């Protein structure tokens with residue numbers, strides 16, 4: 536449990552958004568720019584099971600994956616000064632939304648369907664929820680999921696940025712907002 540309220544400068548940054556929006560890639564670069572440790576919840580789940588995500592889904596099922604996801608989000612969001620990237624389905628669970636919004640700064644990585652479509656070929660292999668889906672079914676999932684990402688503190692349109700530029704933009708914006716809201 537957090538023992539005292541954190542200042543806005545200390546809160547962990549929590550990256551949310553649809554699969555493939557760039558949460559893992561950009562989150563890692565953002566952490567480096569802010570001199571923070573980076574945690575990818577999917578990677579932590581894989582470590583906990585000792586298996587890659589597609590095998591966790593096929594052997595233990597999505598329910599077990601979601602339970603571990605919730606447990607790890609609860610644990611890591613107690614810590615300050617991290618950049619934490621969640622999986623795209625984490626905000627389906629109300630508990631995850633609540634804990635991230637109260638403990639962290641939640642950034643929505645917002646990607647348009649047109650940009651996302653360009654990435655689909657690199658995404659299907661390791662993401663069980665995309666495997667065996669038609670493009671139309673993926674679009675339906677993409678649109679259904681948008682509502683859960685509206686639970687955020689700030690959103691960032693990723694379409695026009697390569698990953699390093701996205702991290703630079705986010706780091707600069709965060710620092711500016713800290714200077715305005717919590718001048719040192």
Ligand SMILES: Nc1ncnc2c1ncn2[C@@H]1O[C@H](COP(=O)(O)OP(=O)(O)O)[C@@H](O)[C@H]1O
Nearest residue numbers: 553554555556557558559560561657696697698
């Ligand atoms: N801003 C970007 N521009 C172009 N490609 C990107 C960008 N961000 C991520 N990618 C690529 O998209 C794929 C998915 O990125 P990833 O960070 O794993 O997304 P997420 O964690 O949101 O699922 C990776 O192959 C990554 O290299």
Ligand SMILES: O=C(O)C1=C[C@@H](OP(=O)(O)O)[C@@H](O)[C@H](O)C1
Nearest residue numbers: 553554555577622623624662663
């Ligand atoms: O949207 C989802 O339900 C999922 C997103 C994935 O993470 P990324 O969003 O990092 O791809 C991963 O957690 C798992 O395959 C399920």
Ligand SMILES: [Mg+2]
Nearest residue numbers: 558559577622
């Ligand atoms: Mg990821």
